[in-house]
Amino acid sequence: MPSPATRADDRYHHGDLRKALLNAARTLLEERGPAALSLRELARRVGVSAPSVYHHFSSLDAIAVALAEQGFTELTEGLEAAPIHAEGQLAPTGHAYIAFARANPGLYRLMFGEGFRDASKGSQAVHALRERAYEKVVAGLRTRLPADELPVAALFLWSLAHGLALLMIDRQVDAGADAEAVIRSVLRLAGVGLPPSA
Amino acid sequence: MPSPATRADDRYHHGDLRKALLNAARTLLEERGPAALSLRELARRVGVSAPSVYHHFSSLDAIAVALAEQGFTELTEGLEAAPIHAEGQLAPTGHAYIAFARANPGLYRLMFGEGFRDASKGSQAVHALRERAYEKVVAGLRTRLPADELPVAALFLWSLAHGLALLMIDRQVDAGADAEAVIRSVLRLAGVGLPPSA
DNA sequence: CTATCATCCTAACGATGTAAAGATACGGAG
DNA sequence: CTCCGTATCTTTACATCGTTAGGATGATAG
Numbered sequence: 001m002p003s004p005a006t007r008a009d010d011r012y013h014h015g016d017l018r019k020a021l022l023n024a025a026r027t028l029l030e031e032r033g034p035a036a037l038s039l040r041e042l043a044r045r046v047g048v049s050a051p052s053v054y055h056h057f058s059s060l061d062a063i064a065v066a067l068a069e070q071g072f073t074e075l076t077e078g079l080e081a082a083p084i085h086a087e088g089q090l091a092p093t094g095h096a097y098i099a100f101a102r103a104n105p106g107l108y109r110l111m112f113g114e115g116f117r118d119a120s121k122g123s124q125a126v127h128a129l130r131e132r133a134y135e136k137v138v139a140g141l142r143t144r145l146p147a148d149e150l151p152v153a154a155l156f157l158w159s160l161a162h163g164l165a166l167l168m169i170d171r172q173v174d175a176g177a178d179a180e181a182v183i184r185s186v187l188r189l190a191g192v193g194l195p196p197s198a
Numbered sequence: 199m200p201s202p203a204t205r206a207d208d209r210y211h212h213g214d215l216r217k218a219l220l221n222a223a224r225t226l227l228e229e230r231g232p233a234a235l236s237l238r239e240l241a242r243r244v245g246v247s248a249p250s251v252y253h254h255f256s257s258l259d260a261i262a263v264a265l266a267e268q269g270f271t272e273l274t275e276g277l278e279a280a281p282i283h284a285e286g287q288l289a290p291t292g293h294a295y296i297a298f299a300r301a302n303p304g305l306y307r308l309m310f311g312e313g314f315r316d317a318s319k320g321s322q323a324v325h326a327l328r329e330r331a332y333e334k335v336v337a338g339l340r341t342r343l344p345a346d347e348l349p350v351a352a353l354f355l356w357s358l359a360h361g362l363a364l365l366m367i368d369r370q371v372d373a374g375a376d377a378e379a380v381i382r383s384v385l386r387l388a389g390v391g392l393p394p395s396a
Numbered sequence: 397c398t399a400t401c402a403t404c405c406t407a408a409c410g411a412t413g414t415a416a417a418g419a420t421a422c423g424g425a426g
Numbered sequence: 427c428t429c430c431g432t433a434t435c436t437t438t439a440c441a442t443c444g445t446t447a448g449g450a451t452g453a454t455a456g
Contacts, residue, residue, distance in 0.1 A: 017403085017404090032317070033317040035313075035314060035315060035317055036317070038442095038443075038444090039443080039444060039445090040442080040443065040444080048404075048405095049404065049405055049406080050443095050444080050445085051404080051405075051406090051445075051446080051447095052403075052404050052405075054445075054446085055402080055403060055404075059444080059445080060443095060444065060445095109311070112364070112368070113307070113312065113364075113368055114311065114312045115233075116233065117233065117444085119230070119231045119233055119234070123368070127369075127370070130368075130370055131370075134370075152380075152383045152384060152387055153387065155362070155365075155371060155380070155384055156358070156384050156387045156388070158361070158365065159357075159358050159361035159362035159365060159384060160354070160357050160358045160361055161361070162360075162361035162364065162365060163356070163357035163358055163359070163360035163361025163362070163364070164353070164357035164361070166310070166311075166360065166361070166364070167353075167356065167357060167360060170310070170311055170321070170328075171325075172325070172328055172329070172332075173353060182350075182353070185350045186350060186353055186354050186357060189350055189351065189354045190354070212434080212435080215434085215435090236411090236412070236413090237412080237413060237414085238411080238412065238413080239412095246435075246436095247435065247436055247437075248412095248413080248414085249414075249415080249416095249435080249436075249437090250434075250435050250436075252414075252415085253433080253434060253435075254434095257413080257414080258412095258413065258414095315413085
């Protein structure tokens, strides 16, 4: 009944099971969050038996690490595409950072510690990825800040963007429709600082 | 051989199973992180059968919610104890916030979204707790900032403290021994702002 | 055409959260 | 002091999960 091997999806030897699994994981991640990442559910969605997954990933945590890897490359790409020379000093980088987190909430949460079974090992594998992404942020600021202020300023920006991104992802700040405006005003405050006294 | 009912721990009717479970959960949380919160492991540590837990909590997520509740009351207590009228405007609040997170890393992560089985329901129960804690932060700033700047300034401070706390908890910033100095300089930057240009 | 190999499958193990249903001890009413 | 109801804890059981072991299938090289 079925044509011999025209469609690549339902062949016995799957077209590219690894990629299919990652794609399914990506959508599952955004549908139900990192805690719902399930090896069996992934196999089910791809139409494959659960143990087959182990021919492409050594564990569920390995899938999570691969996803985080994807996420960090996409994040750094987004940061590099941000207009470095715009008028605001760190606003573009901050906007790009938060935009990525808001576009991929589940993935972003996974990238920062959530959803790993073996936290000590899984997170450790992601540790280096985070540091590399951080280097990109620092590099973006290097041309615009004196060298001695750079470390603290970079940590400051990272903390602010990370915190705001997480709060918005968790819907803790009800920015409603004008989320962009909220982000803008917070980032502006970062550039100017709070009024010196009340 | 055992004295009839002197010690409260090994009676048939447990002394206070609910509290014992929460205490065990607290230490398990800091030992192995929120992902390792296990109902059966808790029952094991308290010396009780697993289904007994259901006489005190309706689910594992309910335990997590109770823990988060503890955490938020302790956090707000810490924030209220912070010297509001010190010379720095928001530094004391920021320090108290980050100090709590660093003292209870597992609990803090649990309070902000990690470790819930049913993310949609568990996190929703914690949502109100987070907002109440946020009100405390806002209240602490109300006396020292003009009313129109207050919402943005509070969100700014919360984002910064939240982000820095998480980065330090995840050991992403290797502050080493002088963590306090790092926190101080970042918070100082929050009060002053970045230099207007490079 | 055959043999090798990557790929996938079924079967099974231990551990988890949770649901019944039964046993035990505590505490108040007679 | 006795009895009984109720809260508390237990054993048993089920579905699901991540993972392992061993067998079958399809593609591919000689």
